[in-house]
Amino acid sequence: MRLTTFSDYSLRVLIYLGVNEGQRSTVEQIARAYGISRNHLMKVVHYLSQAHYIETTRGKGGGMRLGRAPEKINIGALVRATEENHKLVECFDRNASECRIEPACVLRGVLGRALEAFFRALDQYTLADLLASRPRLARLLVLEDRRAGRRPLESENALK
Numbered sequence: 001m002r003l004t005t006f007s008d009y010s011l012r013v014l015i016y017l018g019v020n021e022g023q024r025s026t027v028e029q030i031a032r033a034y035g036i037s038r039n040h041l042m043k044v045v046h047y048l049s050q051a052h053y054i055e056t057t058r059g060k061g062g063g064m065r066l067g068r069a070p071e072k073i074n075i076g077a078l079v080r081a082t083e084e085n086h087k088l089v090e091c092f093d094r095n096a097s098e099c100r101i102e103p104a105c106v107l108r109g110v111l112g113r114a115l116e117a118f119f120r121a122l123d124q125y126t127l128a129d130l131l132a133s134r135p136r137l138a139r140l141l142v143l144e145d146r147r148a149g150r151r152p153l154e155s156e157n158a159l160k
Contacts, residue, residue: 001088001115001118003079003083004082004083004084005040006040006043006044006047006082007078007079007082007083009036009040009041009044010044010047010048010053010078010082011075011078011079011130012030012034012036013030013041013044013045013048013054014048014053014054014066014073014078014127014130015127015130015131015137016030016033016034016141017054017064017065017066018066018070018127018128018130018131018134019131019134019137019138019141019143020065020138020143022065022066023065024057024061024062024063024064024065025063025064025065026062026063026064027041027042027045027064029063033141033142033143034141045064047082048067049064049067051081052067052068053066053067053068053073053078054066054067055067066127069128070126070127070128070130070131071126071127071128072126073126073127073128074123074125074126075122075123075125075126075127075129075130076119076120076121076122076123076124076125077123079119079122080119086115088111088114088115092108092111092112
């Protein structure tokens with residue numbers, strides 16, 4: 001199974017905000033830190049705000065921060081919500097399946113159990129678990145320099 005970019009970016013936004021310890025962050029800062037599209041992040045941030053994973057404030061001094069404690073953000077629930085299609089193969093949708101062997105095939109059951117196991121494994125983790133290496137994540141995302149009021153040079157970012 002491969003997660004969508006939307007789920008990936010949702011996790012990245014939450015990790016960034018969790019590492020940034022309650023300080024306000026902007027879409028631009030997050031996009032720059034990860035080297036990803038600002039436009040994609042706008043959609044992700046809108047969803048995360050609507051789902052109350054994050055709080056956003058507009059205007060000068062605005063930005064976003066976590067809307068819940070990291071311990072209250074379950075990774076399995078987030079991925080279930082951000083992944084629109086849990087149908088690993090065509091036969092997961094009996095109304096649209098045109099698979100000829102479906103009546104005799106056991107693959108749907110095997111894959112269904114595997115998908116359930118995948119989500120059960122994710123259910124065991126919260127954002128707090130993903131933040132276990134917070135100091136290292138902060139260095140990689142160049143948050144320490146920003147907190148000190150210094151903007152790192154692009155060449156410095158490449159070295160970190």
